[in-house]
Amino acid sequence: MKEIKAAMLGLGSVNKNLLRIITDKKEVLARDYGISFKVVVIADSSGYARLDAGFDMLALVSHKDNGGRVADLAEFVGTSFDMSGLDVIFESTPVDHKTGGEALKHCREALGKGISVVLANKGPVVHALLELKALAAKNKAGLGYSATVCGGLPIINIGERDMIAGKISKLSGVFNGTSNFVFDALKNGGSFDDAIREAQAVGAAEADPSLDTGGWDTAFKLLIIANSIMGADIKLADIEVEGIENITAEMLIAEQSVGNTVKLVAKAEDGKYSVKPMVIAEDSFLGSCNGWEMGVEIHSDLYGIMYHKLYEKEPIPTAASMMRDAVNIFQI
Numbered sequence: 450m451k452e453i454k455a456a457m458l459g460l461g462s463v464n465k466n467l468l469r470i471i472t473d474k475k476e477v478l479a480r481d482y483g484i485s486f487k488v489v490v491i492a493d494s495s496g497y498a499r500l501d502a503g504f505d506m507l508a509l510v511s512h513k514d515n516g517g518r519v520a521d522l523a524e525f526v527g528t529s530f531d532m533s534g535l536d537v538i539f540e541s542t543p544v545d546h547k548t549g550g551e552a553l554k555h556c557r558e559a560l561g562k563g564i565s566v567v568l569a570n571k572g573p574v575v576h577a578l579l580e581l582k583a584l585a586a587k588n589k590a591g592l593g594y595s596a597t598v599c600g601g602l603p604i605i606n607i608g609e610r611d612m613i614a615g616k617i618s619k620l621s622g623v624f625n626g627t628s629n630f631v632f633d634a635l636k637n638g639g640s641f642d643d644a645i646r647e648a649q650a651v652g653a654a655e656a657d658p659s660l661d662t663g664g665w666d667t668a669f670k671l672l673i674i675a676n677s678i679m680g681a682d683i684k685l686a687d688i689e690v691e692g693i694e695n696i697t698a699e700m701l702i703a704e705q706s707v708g709n710t711v712k713l714v715a716k717a718e719d720g721k722y723s724v725k726p727m728v729i730a731e732d733s734f735l736g737s738c739n740g741w742e743m744g745v746e747i748h749s750d751l752y753g754i755m756y757h758k759l760y761e762k763e764p765i766p767t768a769a770s771m772m773r774d775a776v777n778i779f780q781i
Contacts, residue, residue, distance in 0.1 A: 455775075459540065467769075552570045593775065602759035620717045630741060662694055
């Protein structure tokens, strides 16, 4: 049995669900993978706490659900923390899309010390994926970030582990369930703002909804995919980005009347990358990605044309993807 000492940075919807999952699946993780998790460091916007004996994970979830802060706990240590003794950091703080923020700093420090990092936060991998990969390899640490791209949909794993020697020639996808949800709400007579508020209420939309509606969340995912599994080395400036703010109910209804739909589509082909609303056939694969569904279409030289789809309304699959990454790093 290998005991993994973990830090949970961010105690929002994703990491709270991760705490529930690794508690509920404790016996399975021990029996099938020889792993147990002990959470010794936690953090939210109020600061950090540490308990080397390990926190009661479900008690933490209850504390946060009832409006508690880390700063309220007896184990509170302040606005910085000691990484000594940690095996892995689970990073799920809000995205800093401009610089990668404090999360990127933590990733660099942890990987530099040989501590593995598992991310749901896109910021660090958007800004420094290749650097972080090199740092992990140099210091024999693990780096998992499959949860940064479409939650439970294992696009990164498919490309990195399941398409050996293959070359992806074209990729397109609907990567943002919130934009789908907004389109459906508009067609049904709802308002743009109400749809966003509902998406945030269930934890599906970003804390900053402009990341969803402006196309940036989709662009982040496209960048991570391209740099991870398509052999690219691109930056956000290399992606043409257009959001959904100008899409109206009238436009959606008009297209629906002739068998079409509008989706926020990410495309990578011939060295060109784009994210923009597109009119596509309602009965096409991407056209069928409705509501909280996300999907990807992958064309390759060896593995044909693949279609993968996921329904994810709540962040449970995203949290499960973080668990999956950690198990892949540490399993005996």
